[in-house]
Amino acid sequence: MKRQGVDAIIVAAGRGLRAGGGTPKQWRELHGAPVVEHTLRAFRTHPDIKKIVLVIHPEDSERCKTLQTQPDLFANGGASRAASVRAGLDALSDNPAQGVLIHDVARPCVSHKLISNVIEPLYDSAAAAPALPVTDALWTGMDGHVTGTHPRDGLFRAQTPQGFRYRAIREAHSHYNGPAADDVEVARAAGIEVSVVPGDEDNLKITHASDFARAERILGGRMKIRLGNGFDVHAFGPGDHVTLCGVKIPHDHGLVGHSDADVAMHTVTDAIYGALAMGDIGQHFPPSDPQWKGADSAVFLRHAVDLAAQEGLTIGNIDCTIICEAPKIGPHAQAMRESMAQIMGVDVGVVSVKATTSEKLGFTGRGEGIACMATCMLEGK
Ligand SMILES: Nc1ccn([C@@H]2O[C@H](COP(=O)(O)OP(=O)(O)OP(=O)(O)O)[C@@H](O)[C@H]2O)c(=O)n1
Numbered sequence: 061m062k063r064q065g066v067d068a069i070i071v072a073a074g075r076g077l078r079a080g081g082g083t084p085k086q087w088r089e090l091h092g093a094p095v096v097e098h099t100l101r102a103f104r105t106h107p108d109i110k111k112i113v114l115v116i117h118p119e120d121s122e123r124c125k126t127l128q129t130q131p132d133l134f135a136n137g138g139a140s141r142a143a144s145v146r147a148g149l150d151a152l153s154d155n156p157a158q159g160v161l162i163h164d165v166a167r168p169c170v171s172h173k174l175i176s177n178v179i180e181p182l183y184d185s186a187a188a189a190p191a192l193p194v195t196d197a198l199w200t201g202m203d204g205h206v207t208g209t210h211p212r213d214g215l216f217r218a219q220t221p222q223g224f225r226y227r228a229i230r231e232a233h234s235h236y237n238g239p240a241a242d243d244v245e246v247a248r249a250a251g252i253e254v255s256v257v258p259g260d261e262d263n264l265k266i267t268h269a270s271d272f273a274r275a276e277r278i279l280g281g282r283m284k285i286r287l288g289n290g291f292d293v294h295a296f297g298p299g300d301h302v303t304l305c306g307v308k309i310p311h312d313h314g315l316v317g318h319s320d321a322d323v324a325m326h327t328v329t330d331a332i333y334g335a336l337a338m339g340d341i342g343q344h345f346p347p348s349d350p351q352w353k354g355a356d357s358a359v360f361l362r363h364a365v366d367l368a369a370q371e372g373l374t375i376g377n378i379d380c381t382i383i384c385e386a387p388k389i390g391p392h393a394q395a396m397r398e399s400m401a402q403i404m405g406v407d408v409g410v411v412s413v414k415a416t417t418s419e420k421l422g423f424t425g426r427g428e429g430i431a432c433m434a435t436c437m438l439e440g441k
């Protein structure tokens with residue numbers, strides 16, 4: 061199979077009866093977002109995933125509109141997991157990748173490493189699926205009593221995502237009748253050999269209500285934190301105001317710049333690009349490009365926040381220090397915080413704007429311009 065990435069089917073049409081709680085488990089809140097959002101995000105942010113199909117219950121179609129991470133395709137599932145998988149395979153039939161991963165929405169803690177471990181063997185074998193060897197002793201039992209023991213050698217606990225060649229698994233499903241625990245069972249019935257790759261204890265399937273607490277702990281412990289800093293300087297020139305963090309402040313000079321010269325907003329924008337390791341403002345909005353002449357710097361800040369969102373990251377907090385002798389920043393700091401919070405779509409409580417003089421030293425001390433430094437923390441899964 062060519063190394064061109066694979067498609068993913070996420071089956072989410074079950075009703076989660078064993079988990080209880082009224083709302084189907086995939087739509088219940090887990091670590092700040094619905095379960096389905098975590099699962100989608102894990103696949104969407106993996107570099108080798110091409111298209112994603114989300115197989116849903118028709119009753120959930122309104123809920124899907126609220127998802128921040130959208131799949132490429134939706135399909136309506138069936139009465140069994142296997143029927144839902146078939147609907148997902150059909151949805152891909154117009155332009156399928158050579159390989160496909162099939163995953164339970166109820167496994168939201170799936171890691172990029174596990175997804176890669178399943179994709180890699182698919183390039184030169186027919187199918188691969190993750191599993192963990194059974195390590196506990198196995199008993200049989202009845203009416204609360206142990207009735208026997210069972211050898212555990214060669215027994216595995218199967219997980220998803222399970223990876224296949226698209227055409228082979230579609231063909232296998234089309235001939236399969238009866239119940240199937242998973243797609244490996246369907247594949248094996250069609251004679252497809254499946255390689256076992258190491259599973260991950262954290263890749264639990266939320267089945268019962270108590271599994272939510274464990275998934276919460278796993279996601280909480282896995283928080284991704286990225287830090288970035290920004291620094292920028294703009295010289296004073298003719299004018300009667302400066303614009304800082306989107307707030308117009310009367311002053312006996314303006315700031316010189318290609319855009320609106322909002323030195324503070326540029327600094328915060330650069331701190332976000334820095335946290336993402338995605339260059340700087342000059343790279344994304346070259347000063348040589350006439351379209352940015354006089355531009356509102358909110359455009360730059362929003363661009364950086366959107367890039368972060370594409371990486372599954374949100375603003376944890378921002379701290380911005382403006383360095384100048386004048387104008388006085390204090391009376392405007394709250395308005396500046398509110399302005400940037402609104403542009404970034406975050407709570408004002410995570411945006412700090414403060415100021416200092418440089419004790420009349422250096423270029424800021426001589427009143428030649430304004431300097432600014434900022435730190436940004438991005439967080440996400
Ligand atoms: N008709 C079905 C049944 C199950 N699934 C999906 O298959 C996965 C594994 O199923 P399970 O954990 O059993 O989920 P539910 O069927 O929702 O749970 P329950 O059996 O407790 O009702 C889940 O992602 C579920 O949404 C599906 O897409 N269509």
Ligand SMILES: C[C@](O)(CO)[C@H](O)COP(=O)(O)O
Pocket residue numbers: 141164217218219220241242243265267
């Ligand atoms: C596919 C699966 O996740 C493999 O472990 C599992 O079989 C699906 O869950 P269910 O409880 O059997 O529906």
